[in-house]
Amino acid sequence: MYTSTLFFSLLSLLYPSQCLSTTRLPITNVTSIPNLAENIAVRSNSHLLITSVTTPSIYTLDPSFPNTTTAQFPPIPGANGLGGITELRPDLFVVAAGLWNTTARRAAHGSAALWYVDFRNSSSTNSTGPLITYLASIPNAIAVNGITTAPGSDSIVLLAESAAGLIYAVDTAAKPPLVKVAVKSEYFAPEDAEVNPASLGINGIKSWSCEGEGDEETVGYVYFTGSASRVFGRVGMGRGAVATGPVEILANLTGDGTGDPASRPDDFALDTKGRAWVSLPRSSIVLVQQQRSNTSTSSRNSYSDAGPSWSVQTVANRTDTLQDPTSVAVGRGRWKDRLFVTTFRAEVSAGVLTFVGTIVGVDAGSYMK
Numbered sequence: 342m343y344t345s346t347l348f349f350s351l352l353s354l355l356y357p358s359q360c361l362s363t364t365r366l367p368i369t370n371v372t373s374i375p376n377l378a379e380n381i382a383v384r385s386n387s388h389l390l391i392t393s394v395t396t397p398s399i400y401t402l403d404p405s406f407p408n409t410t411t412a413q414f415p416p417i418p419g420a421n422g423l424g425g426i427t428e429l430r431p432d433l434f435v436v437a438a439g440l441w442n443t444t445a446r447r448a449a450h451g452s453a454a455l456w457y458v459d460f461r462n463s464s465s466t467n468s469t470g471p472l473i474t475y476l477a478s479i480p481n482a483i484a485v486n487g488i489t490t491a492p493g494s495d496s497i498v499l500l501a502e503s504a505a506g507l508i509y510a511v512d513t514a515a516k517p518p519l520v521k522v523a524v525k526s527e528y529f530a531p532e533d534a535e536v537n538p539a540s541l542g543i544n545g546i547k548s549w550s551c552e553g554e555g556d557e558e559t560v561g562y563v564y565f566t567g568s569a570s571r572v573f574g575r576v577g578m579g580r581g582a583v584a585t586g587p588v589e590i591l592a593n594l595t596g597d598g599t600g601d602p603a604s605r606p607d608d609f610a611l612d613t614k615g616r617a618w619v620s621l622p623r624s625s626i627v628l629v630q631q632q633r634s635n636t637s638t639s640s641r642n643s644y645s646d647a648g649p650s651w652s653v654q655t656v657a658n659r660t661d662t663l664q665d666p667t668s669v670a671v672g673r674g675r676w677k678d679r680l681f682v683t684t685f686r687a688e689v690s691a692g693v694l695t696f697v698g699t700i701v702g703v704d705a706g707s708y709m710k
């Protein structure tokens with residue numbers, strides 16, 4: 342979810358950045374969409390799926406043919422915009438939909454819903470697209486942001502609710518699907534509504550399975566960014582999306598240190614090594630990773646360390662091509678070394694406000710060896 346408010350975006354139109362900061366990783370433009378790019382996922386055939394809170398139709402793009410093949414799937418009914426998207430099982434995605442107010446950064450009460458986006462029966466070259474079917478309504482949610490599949494599960498979807506400051510678990514195997522609050526934390530909360538009614542708390546969430554490395558109870562972790570709390574953290578989870586410990590803060594992401602209210606961590610991607618690539622407005626991608634330990638006890642089972650030490654490194658910071666990043670995905674297949682980043686821009690032309698969502702590719706090959 343874009344963290345810079347319209348107000349700050351309009352400010353940046355009036356006062357464009359004076360200096361172009363250096364970049365460390367090469368960045369290329371992939372494409373642009375005439376909407377507010379919100380979230381991004383990658384299919385097994387390496388095609389990108391891009392959601393927007395200002396259109397209910399998912400964009401799709403083959404990064405091998407940038408800027409020529411961007412298409413939109415049919416709209417999700419009953420929605421004007423989409424949020425998080427996650428792959429629940431191979432080629433079966435779940436997307437969050439709602440009737441969004443982009444100024445309030447909240448959806449209408451009762452409009453939040455999950456939909457299946459099912460590619461299992463559509464060939465990669467078949468332009469008929471996925472089967473889109475209704476999954477569940479999330480009655481109390483008004484700001485479903487990042488979504489992910491619970492660690493060790495192929496049927497539970499976790500939703501970050503940025504206004505209520507909690508994580509919902511939706512058991513899609515139950516009939517009807519069962520919605521419950523899985524985790525609530527002060528680090529997930531937005532700012533005081535009287536100070537900033539459009540504030541977002543928990544923003545991105547991504548799961549990591551321990552695959553035998555956790556303790557008996559913990560099958561994995563759910564990592565998160567807190568936009569209001571400016572943190573990156575995680576919570577251990579057992580089967581059935583039950584938290585097995587407290588919310589741990591692994592890194593403070595305080596932005597550029599200038600106190601710019603727009604510099605708050607947005608969505609992120611986990612790579613296959615468990616490192617997090619976090620979008621950090623105004624113009625950065627930061628890599629958050631666990632420090633490699635040289636002690637034999639902790640390298641065997643690093644996840645049970647009491648106090649793991651994590652590092653934060655700015656790997657890209659460009660005010661020209663990376664202005665206001667909103668979400669990151671790691672490519673798949675031939676694009677596995679590339680980060681795909683959505684960025685957000687608001688433009689006023691002849692008094693009409695329009696959004697531009699630019700998708701850029703960040704070549705992270707030097708980190709992926």
Ligand SMILES: *[C@@H]1O[C@H](CO)[C@@H](O)[C@H](O)[C@H]1NC(C)=O
Nearest residue numbers: 368369370371373661662699
């Ligand atoms: C990428 O797009 C940005 C604006 O969206 C533009 O300033 C920049 O020159 C473009 N870069 C390339 C290599 O086309």
Ligand SMILES: *[C@@H]1O[C@H](CO)[C@@H](O)[C@H](O)[C@H]1NC(C)=O
Nearest residue numbers: 370371372373408409699700
């Ligand atoms: C995409 O193509 C159009 C038309 O050729 C061009 O105007 C636009 O700048 C291109 N966008 C990017 C991001 O390369």
Ligand SMILES: *[C@@H]1O[C@H](CO)[C@@H](O)[C@H](O)[C@H]1NC(C)=O
Nearest residue numbers: 441442443444445446538539
């Ligand atoms: C959207 O939210 C803003 C800020 O809360 C409010 O002023 C506006 O009336 C809302 N728009 C609609 C269409 O409800």
Ligand SMILES: *[C@@H]1O[C@H](CO)[C@@H](O)[C@H](O)[C@H]1NC(C)=O
Nearest residue numbers: 459460461462463464469472
């Ligand atoms: C897959 O598509 C074929 C051809 O349209 C159809 O006959 C079949 O029922 C579909 N299978 C599923 C599981 O949707």
Ligand SMILES: *[C@@H]1O[C@H](CO)[C@@H](O)[C@H](O)[C@H]1NC(C)=O
Nearest residue numbers: 462463464465466467468469
């Ligand atoms: C595309 O999907 C349609 C409908 O499911 C099916 O009839 C057709 O054979 C498919 N085409 C290809 C090339 O897979």
Ligand SMILES: *[C@@H]1O[C@H](CO)[C@@H](O)[C@H](O)[C@H]1NC(C)=O
Nearest residue numbers: 572589590591592593594651
């Ligand atoms: C984050 O900042 C708080 C407040 O300054 C500090 O107490 C905490 O130790 C920091 N956490 C990390 C992981 O650096």
Ligand SMILES: *[C@@H]1O[C@H](CO)[C@@H](O)[C@H](O)[C@H]1NC(C)=O
Nearest residue numbers: 362596597598621625655658
């Ligand atoms: C990005 O560059 C700007 C301009 O040089 C700087 O003020 C800011 O601190 C940098 N941000 C990060 C996260 O490194």
Ligand SMILES: *[C@@H]1O[C@H](CO)[C@@H](O)[C@H](O)[C@H]1NC(C)=O
Nearest residue numbers: 632633634635636637639650
């Ligand atoms: C192992 O880590 C300790 C503490 O961080 C450090 O003092 C020591 O030099 C390291 N040893 C090696 C071989 O890197």
